[in-house]
Amino acid sequence: MNLGFEGKVAIVTGAGSGIGAAISRRLAEEGAQVVVADINADAAERVADEIRAQGGLSHHFAVDVTDAAAVEKLIGTVVETCGGLHLAVNNAGVDGVRKATGDYPLDNWHKLLDVNLNSVFYCMKYEIGAMLAGGGGAIVNMSSVLGVVALPIACAYTAAKHGVVGLTKAAAIEYARFGIRINAVGPGWIETPLSSEHRDIASSRRMEALQPMGRRGTPEEVAALACFLLSEQASFITGSYHLVDGAYSAH
Structure with missing residues (x-):
């Protein structure tokens, strides 16, 4: 399937590994010039180098997406350079501690809301301005299956991912008439470095037993949907939230 990204400039945050890296590679394969952005400079450079080694066009930048001024500077640099x-x-996101709401640490609450929700607002604020100047565009915000269901002892992550869905819908309504489409994707239990940090063999088996498909998803399966939503093949899809969860939320 040709998604028609030739001549398009794309930016992916949290692109140094996992889902972000898979999306970056898929965008490049489909002809886009990809800006790989991550707080980890070495990881961003590694993914960009992989893309260039395969004949794709790519740049890499280190950015802390919780710093609105840094995000504004990055988007300005991308427009000027590309x-x-x-x-x-x-796509940038982090996981948090596992504590019940009454015991949840304030510092972890603020960190998760900053990275998983506030950063999405900062990025959209400046991306939308650049897209308006260029006549339109498409944005995908990475939520989670926890944007529609809840997980006990994960109140901050659940709240942030629900927030991403609401933010996506509000912005989509605002900018639909200006040629900017904005959607959210909700991955379920995906095999990524982030998910592996909080897992042992026993917990992995318990989680897999809860999956109707009997397995975790892959970053490439999420990338396929995200890139479709960015393409003109999804030209009448905006303000939507799309799950990639193997029917986990259908229980």
């Missing part, structure tokens, strides 16, 4: 901005995937 000639515009047409596609964006706001």
Whole structure:
């Protein structure tokens, strides 16, 4: 399937590994010039180098997406360096401690809301400005299956991911008439470095037993949906939230 990204400039945050890296690679394969952004400079450079080694066009930048001024500077640099901005995937995210709401640490609450929700607002704020100047574009915000269901002892993550869905819908309504489409994707239990940090063999088996498909998803399966939503093949899809969860939320 040709998604028609030739001549398009795309930025992906949290692109140094996992889902962000898979989306970056898929965008490049489909012809986009990809800006790989991550707080980890070495990881961003590694993914960009992989893309270039496969004949793709890529740049890499280190950015802390919780710093609004840094995000504004990054988007300005992308427009100046690449000639515009047409596609964006706001994917940066972190997990948190496992505590019940009454015991949840304040510092972890603020960190998760900053990275998983506030950063999406900062990115969209400046991406939308660049896209308006260029005549339109498409944005995908990475939520989670926890944007529609809840997980006990994960109140901050659940709240942030629900927030991403609401933010996506509000912005989509605001900018639909200006040629900017904005959607959210909700991955379920995906095999990524982030998910592996909080897992042992026993917990992995318990989680897999809860999956109707009997397995975790892959970053490439999420990338396929995200890139479709960015493409003109999804030209009448905006303000939507799309799950990639193997029917986990259908229980």
